[in-house]
Amino acid sequence: MKKILAAVLVLMLALSLCACVMAEEAETMTYADYAAAAVDDPVTVECYVQAHQSWWDNQVTVYAADQDGAYFIYNMACSEEDAAKLEPGTLIKVTGFKGEWSGEVEIVDATFEFVEGGEAFVAEAVDVTDLLGKDELIDHQNQLVAFKGMTVEAYDESGAAFAYKDPEGKTDDLYFKVSKDGQTYEFCVEFYLCGQDTEVYKAVEALNVGDVIDLEGFLYWYEGANPHITAVTPAAE
Amino acid sequence: MIRNNEELGMRNEELKKAFPYGEGGRVRRGRMRSLSLVLLLVLLSLALTACHGSKGRAGFEVPAEFDTSKNYEITFWAKNDTNKTQTEIYKKAIADFEALYPNITVSMKLYTDYGRIYNDVITNISTNTTPNVCITYPDHIATYLTGDNVVVPLDGLFDDEKYGLGGSEVRFDGPTKDELIPQFLAECAFSGSTYAVPYMRSTEAMYINKTYVEALGYQLPDVVTWDFVWEVAEAATKKNADGTFAVNGQKVMIPFIYKSTDNMMIQMLKQLDAPYSTDAGEILILNDTTRDLLKQVAGHAKTGAFSTFKISSYPANFLNAGQCIFAVDSTAGATWMGSDAPLVDISPDSIVQFETAVRTVPQFDVEHPQMISQGPSVCVFNKADPQEVLASWLFTQYLLTNETQIAYAETEGYVPVTSKAQGDAAYQEYLHSDAGDALHYPIKLQAAQLLLDNTENTFTTPVFNGSASLRDAAGALIESVTKSVRRKQTVDDAYIAKLYDDTASLYRLNQSSGRSGMTSGGDLGPLPAGSKALLITLAVVWALLAAYAIAGKVKKK
Numbered sequence: 197m198k199k200i201l202a203a204v205l206v207l208m209l210a211l212s213l214c215a216c217v218m219a220e221e222a223e224t225m226t227y228a229d230y231a232a233a234a235v236d237d238p239v240t241v242e243c244y245v246q247a248h249q250s251w252w253d254n255q256v257t258v259y260a261a262d263q264d265g266a267y268f269i270y271n272m273a274c275s276e277e278d279a280a281k282l283e284p285g286t287l288i289k290v291t292g293f294k295g296e297w298s299g300e301v302e303i304v305d306a307t308f309e310f311v312e313g314g315e316a317f318v319a320e321a322v323d324v325t326d327l328l329g330k331d332e333l334i335d336h337q338n339q340l341v342a343f344k345g346m347t348v349e350a351y352d353e354s355g356a357a358f359a360y361k362d363p364e365g366k367t368d369d370l371y372f373k374v375s376k377d378g379q380t381y382e383f384c385v386e387f388y389l390c391g392q393d394t395e396v397y398k399a400v401e402a403l404n405v406g407d408v409i410d411l412e413g414f415l416y417w418y419e420g421a422n423p424h425i426t427a428v429t430p431a432a433e
Numbered sequence: 434m435i436r437n438n439e440e441l442g443m444r445n446e447e448l449k450k451a452f453p454y455g456e457g458g459r460v461r462r463g464r465m466r467s468l469s470l471v472l473l474l475v476l477l478s479l480a481l482t483a484c485h486g487s488k489g490r491a492g493f494e495v496p497a498e499f500d501t502s503k504n505y506e507i508t509f510w511a512k513n514d515t516n517k518t519q520t521e522i523y524k525k526a527i528a529d530f531e532a533l534y535p536n537i538t539v540s541m542k543l544y545t546d547y548g549r550i551y552n553d554v555i556t557n558i559s560t561n562t563t564p565n566v567c568i569t570y571p572d573h574i575a576t577y578l579t580g581d582n583v584v585v586p587l588d589g590l591f592d593d594e595k596y597g598l599g600g601s602e603v604r605f606d607g608p609t610k611d612e613l614i615p616q617f618l619a620e621c622a623f624s625g626s627t628y629a630v631p632y633m634r635s636t637e638a639m640y641i642n643k644t645y646v647e648a649l650g651y652q653l654p655d656v657v658t659w660d661f662v663w664e665v666a667e668a669a670t671k672k673n674a675d676g677t678f679a680v681n682g683q684k685v686m687i688p689f690i691y692k693s694t695d696n697m698m699i700q701m702l703k704q705l706d707a708p709y710s711t712d713a714g715e716i717l718i719l720n721d722t723t724r725d726l727l728k729q730v731a732g733h734a735k736t737g738a739f740s741t742f743k744i745s746s747y748p749a750n751f752l753n754a755g756q757c758i759f760a761v762d763s764t765a766g767a768t769w770m771g772s773d774a775p776l777v778d779i780s781p782d783s784i785v786q787f788e789t790a791v792r793t794v795p796q797f798d799v800e801h802p803q804m805i806s807q808g809p810s811v812c813v814f815n816k817a818d819p820q821e822v823l824a825s826w827l828f829t830q831y832l833l834t835n836e837t838q839i840a841y842a843e844t845e846g847y848v849p850v851t852s853k854a855q856g857d858a859a860y861q862e863y864l865h866s867d868a869g870d871a872l873h874y875p876i877k878l879q880a881a882q883l884l885l886d887n888t889e890n891t892f893t894t895p896v897f898n899g900s901a902s903l904r905d906a907a908g909a910l911i912e913s914v915t916k917s918v919r920r921k922q923t924v925d926d927a928y929i930a931k932l933y934d935d936t937a938s939l940y941r942l943n944q945s946s947g948r949s950g951m952t953s954g955g956d957l958g959p960l961p962a963g964s965k966a967l968l969i970t971l972a973v974v975w976a977l978l979a980a981y982a983i984a985g986k987v988k989k990k
Contacts, residue, residue, distance in 0.1 A: 236919040298746035
């Protein structure tokens with residue numbers, strides 16, 4: 197009887213442990229599952245950090261991707277210590293809710309854990325120059341994208357090639373306009389992603405109207421494409 | 434698609450108009466939603482430590498004479514709404530003031546949101562490097578006051594015969610104390626003194642797609658009730674067979690969007706004469722009325738009739754696209770509202786033509802409308818040299834001159850804070866202009882007029898150390914229930930009891946004074962599967978033990 201009792205006890209404890217784990221473990225979605233999920237649905241994805249904005253208030257906003265698509269994880273709960281480990285290529289498992297804010301599809305109210313053992317993955321920029329002005333561009337939302345051979349236009353009536361959001365302190369975003377095939381587009385250097393000491397920030401500060409440049413950035417969305425530019429170089433010949 | 438937006442000026446996600454007090458100007462989403470309480474407490478404790486280490490600064494006493502033989506350089510921390518005109522107005526005010534007082538130089542540092550000013554002031558208190566003059570909010574000043582003699586009480590300066598408001602030695606035509614609008618000045622008085630002067634004032638307004646209201650079969654009343662808004666909003670959720678909304682034929686319709694949900698909750702409670710906080714800082718918001726309001730909001734969020742800025746986006750974007758009927762935002766955001774708004778963030782081909790009506794925020798009692806008064810104030814920081822403080826005060830007074838007040842008010846739906854400026858012929862001409870250009874955009878003028886007509890009906894919330902956090906909590910309650918029902922969670926008494934606990938903890942609310950309406954120890958929902966299994970296991974084991982013991986005894990017998 198004692199042996200039976202012990203066996204039952206062990207069995208029940210094991211079962212309860214399994215139940216605990218199952219209750220806490222949300223199923224990881226593929227990118228296709230994630231894309232198909234409705235706004236406000238709970239989502240869990242494994243993805244690779246591509247970049248992140250500066251840590252703030254125990255939160256960090258992450259640009260992430262896997263081999264099939266990209267994710268924008270807005271204000272994810274994160275300690276400062278963990279934020280320092282979010283190197284490009286790092287595999288993380290993110291659990292949160294799918295949200296949409298002015299057209300930007302994102303994961304909100306998210307938590308995450310590091311996934312050990314995965315190989316790092318850093319996405320190559322996808323050239324979307326030919327998609328500028330086309331509806332298909334949204335299919336690349338949040339991905340690292342490239343725009344080639346863009347001409348710098350005057351930002352405003354002053355004739356400047358760019359504008360500071362904070363012209364006095366110069367500690368905020370930069371805006372500039374580029375054109376292609378007669379259409380002009382506004383791009384942004386997001387200060388919390390690429391601050392004033394970064395190459396791209398300095399490169400935009402050095403732009404002149406008429407320069408022809410190649411750009412890379414994450415295809416953020418705000419009432420239309422609003423890429424967060426991460427690299428500006430003279431256009432390849 | 435990316436649009437050609439040369440005509441729009443600065444736009445994009447970074448130029449939005451989100452900051453805690455819900456006024457105009459566009460700043461980054463998110464980061465300034467609320468200053469980290471933890472960070473704040475750390476900084477504050479550092480500041481206080483430093484203050485105590487230096488035994489604080491002596492209190493300010495008004496000098497008998499302003500010393501014009503010495504030069505004074507004062508720093509002015511200001512905020513603009515990413516609006517170049519506002520910057521130019523500040524610069525002109527400084528230049529004109531310096532011409533009047535050649536021994537005073539004013540250095541301006543511009544910020545794009547109040548949260549950063551607050552953060553920087555807190556940091557600089559600890560190193561005695563605060564600015565001389567700062568545009569800020571009374572809630573923030575209440576926190577600055579936790580240091581010794583950090584902020585100058587202005588009562589003595591107001592009344593000084595020579596350098597006070599309308600003083601004999603003041604070199605410009607500023608307002609007298611009686612010419613400051615009493616309701617606006619009252620907000621700046623707390624902890625026994627007046628610690629700021631109002632600079633600009635706004636309130637919230639409801640910008641309405643009147644065309645759609647009427648298409649739904651309703652007539653828009655002069656004063657709109659909450660019941661009316663909810664009823665029309667629910668009617669607007671009706672869909673066609675193809676899934677589009679009947680009222681606009683589009684796939685998107687959020688009939689009622691509120692920009693600043695902290696204001697929403699505060700105004701609802703005030704209109705119902707329900708507790709929020711006492712003047713002394715006792716927290717009363719977590720009560721039965723709040724619970725009922727949250728359930729009501731949740732019900733309408735569940736049907737899709739209601740959403741918020743933080744969850745969906747700017748009310749103006751949806752309103753102008755014909756995807757929203759009731760958009761509540763600051764009067765200082767009026768230039769973004771309507772089919773012909775001078776400032777827009779959406780592509781021109783998304784804009785729908787409709788008639789825009791401007792009304793007060795929804796009311797529970799149309800006979801006694803109540804709405805919040807908001808807007809920046811100016812405080813003066815104490816310094817070792819009283820003459821430097823006096824120079825700062827003179828500049829602060831200059832910001833109240835008609836020229837500065839009127840020029841700044843005209844940049845948005847603000848109103849001047851003095852009767853002197855409000856009654857000025859130039860301001861009246863502006864207000865009643867039918868030019869219809871960007872400066873005289875009718876919706877902006879109507880929004881300003883709304884506040885002028887309702888100044889008597891405005892109120893402010895008590896100011897104390899922690900009032901800014903309470904305000905954040907008020908908004909977070911609405912955001913939480915709205916998110917939860919969208920995520921198919923049940924918002925019931927048990928949910929709200931837990932929400933109250935979480936909110937009190939997160940926002941450091943005074944739990945002992947704020948639980949009057951709570952169902953303490955209520956149902957916390959179903960047990961997790963693991964817990965159930967453990968309990969069943971224990972029950973089975975106990976049953977087996979009992980059976981074993983009984984069997985043993987039977988055997989012995």
